[in-house]
Amino acid sequence: MTQTEDDVAAVYDAAADLYADMFPSTGPEQPVDLAMVAHFCSLLAAQGPDGPDVLDAGCGAGRMLPVLAAAGCRAVGADLSAEMVRRARQDHPGFETRVGSLTALPYRDGTFDGVLSWYSTIHTPDEHLGAALAGIRRVLRPGGYVLVAFQAGEGSRDVAAGLRRLGLDVVLVRHHRTPERMADALRDNGFEEVARLVRAPVPPESDDQAVLVARRT
Numbered sequence: 001m002t003q004t005e006d007d008v009a010a011v012y013d014a015a016a017d018l019y020a021d022m023f024p025s026t027g028p029e030q031p032v033d034l035a036m037v038a039h040f041c042s043l044l045a046a047q048g049p050d051g052p053d054v055l056d057a058g059c060g061a062g063r064m065l066p067v068l069a070a071a072g073c074r075a076v077g078a079d080l081s082a083e084m085v086r087r088a089r090q091d092h093p094g095f096e097t098r099v100g101s102l103t104a105l106p107y108r109d110g111t112f113d114g115v116l117s118w119y120s121t122i123h124t125p126d127e128h129l130g131a132a133l134a135g136i137r138r139v140l141r142p143g144g145y146v147l148v149a150f151q152a153g154e155g156s157r158d159v160a161a162g163l164r165r166l167g168l169d170v171v172l173v174r175h176h177r178t179p180e181r182m183a184d185a186l187r188d189n190g191f192e193e194v195a196r197l198v199r200a201p202v203p204p205e206s207d208d209q210a211v212l213v214a215r216r217t
């Protein structure tokens with residue numbers, strides 16, 4: 001089961017307002033998840049005195065942008081879905097956001113000290129994961145860091161049942177991967193892992209959640 005980037009963008013375009021209204025902030029995140037974001041930001045803070053430049057890649061409706069800013073980062077966002085970006089601009093007008101794919105991020109090489117990928121590789125099939133991580137690496141400065149959060153496990157499944165109950169006639173495929181598989185992909189694409197969280201699901205989650213932080217080599 002797979003979907004193209006255009007398919008994924010179309011689903012998030014259709015679901016943007018529902019998604020943004022349902023997840024306006026980090027209420028669903030556990031403190032330990034946010035501790036990983038704080039750790040990531042603290043690694044970046046060591047890079048420069050004016051606050052690190054951080055891209056929220058796959059920012060959706062932008063709910064992680066204020067989290068990054070509160071940790072002292074100069075944060076901007078990019079997302080595949082133009083409608084999610086529209087909601088990010090509406091809900092978080094203080095932040096620059098652009099439309100773009102992980103594989104062709106609309107920024108020059110070496111622009112950022114850090115890239116946050118908060119559940120934005122979860123619709124990327126294994127055969128395209130390397131291209132997504134290479135796209136993230138391209139916009140990082142040497143020595144910069146990436147944080148990748150995702151549902152751990154194996155296989156692919158349609159996760160749109162909730163959206164269909166709300167009246168949207170869509171399918172949305174989520175690709176699960178083990179933390180080891182993600183670590184291998186990071187290493188194969190020029191990153192060295194520096195931190196890892198794997199935690200059990202907290203209802204209504206049904207899968208282990210994983211967060212990896214890696215340094216651009």
Ligand SMILES: C[S@@+](CC[C@H](N)C(=O)[O-])C[C@H]1O[C@@H](n2cnc3c(N)ncnc32)[C@H](O)[C@@H]1O
Pocket residue numbers: 005008009012023057058059060061062063064078079080081084100101102103117118119120121123124132
């Ligand atoms: C589960 S949502 C998470 C959004 C946001 N990070 C959050 O936590 O609220 C996944 C987001 O990743 C975006 N996305 C999926 N594939 C992408 C890609 N290849 N490039 C950029 N964004 C992508 C989707 O459009 C969607 O907004």
